[in-house]
Amino acid sequence: MPDHPQAAATVANPVIAGFHPDPSVCRVGDDYYLACSSFEYFPGVPVFHSRDLVHWTQIGNALERPSQLRLSADTLSSAGVYAPTLRHHDGRFWLIVTVVADGGGNMLFTAADPAGPWSDPIRLPGLPGIDPDLAWDDYGTCWCTVAGVGQVRIDPRTGETFGELHKLWSGTPGAAAPEAPHLYRIDDYWYLLIAEGGTERGHGVSIARGPAPDGPFEPCPANPILTHRSTGHPVQNTGHADLVQAPDGSWWMVLLGVRPRGGTPGWHVLGRETFLAPVTWVDGWPVVGELASGTPDGSAVADRDDFDLAELQAYWISVRSRPADRCTTKERPGWLTLRARGPSLDDPDVTFLGRRAQHLKWRARTLIDPTRGRGGLAVRLDERHHYEIEAGDGRVQVIARIGSVRTVVAEHPFPAGPLVLTVQTGGPRVPGEARAEPDTLSFGIEGLPALATLDGRYLSTEVAGGFTGRVIGMYAATGTVHFDWFDYEAMP
16 A cells, blocks of 8 residues: 555535535545535535545536435435445446435435446335445445445345344444444455444544454554544534545545534534545554645535526526426526525425525626516524525515514515525624624625624524535525526635
């Protein structure tokens, strides 16, 4: 094994910014492919491509048809699609996920091209648990390992399981939540990589090795091999990792982490993001290097969409489903048309189209025509935590939903017809104060002073709970609403 990895490019973390958690990576030749969790959003499981592990481009979503993923209005926020494992074996790509919803469970998908199309699901009714992993031994046997950490042999082409779930290893004694297992054959050993400590501030990565895919496993004496708990590092909650070897022989780890801001206890608002770290090997054990910092530039999507294409770009996501009769660019050429279902973002069945926020400071704008309905521009964390600016019926309102409280915080009359709505983040109002918010969000009509500036902490995971991050987008509350364009840009 090489002693020192050779960087193919300068690492600027996060390498995939914004709500892109639970990364799983594989390499085919000189190409890398990565998949992330998507929870209650549709389409599910964004898939990315890179040639250097630093600059990533989304090439599709694995679960983009109702026949692959059905999330009813009863599916809770932060349920849905958990923790994919992406692998390449025997000339095909394999993706296994847990769907936490009625009719869900563990499912496996295959594709000849990771950009899609992916197959309909192969269900694994005999496989309990979450965070499933796939690994093949030299005899072609497929081993599936799940959070816990247990393991069973499966037939990946049929979903059949063989025998009972066998307990392998529970991680560091006393550590919570052994999960996110990944199994690898590296030289003379089988290595079992797991996350432990929970996906909050105690998160970490540990590893064990053994002579066979089913063990027995001995833990690394230096466990956890990666954690930022009890440190002042700007990236926290580090864990849920996957290993990959580059063509030059170097090794790398992708993992999730968060960037808390503000006072105590710190609030992260973008969700869990994908980071990259170098790995060296010492005495047969991996040693994880520093998470290099910098300005991420490889994962941000196009700043503007004029809705001129017949099909939506891959980065657009909706809440639970996206019926074609409710969301289309084909009805009014050059415009996005949204037809209302649920009456507000409080409703789990709302008509919404958004994209993940990817920067700590940003501005979003959209040109809306609410002549035949009411809708607007929103920043969503879940049904109980969202801010929006809404136009229709001759007025513009700024609405805040925080837990059980929903209120109109500002209102402005405006003539019927198209107008540009804006939302922009800013810094805390009292920097350095122990209770300072991570950021503020200002909502308004372009050309006028901001109508309202709201505390950003209430759209954070530390307040709302769950596993996602902020999503910015457009919605319809009543009738039919048209949007000419949507613009998102990072701010200095």
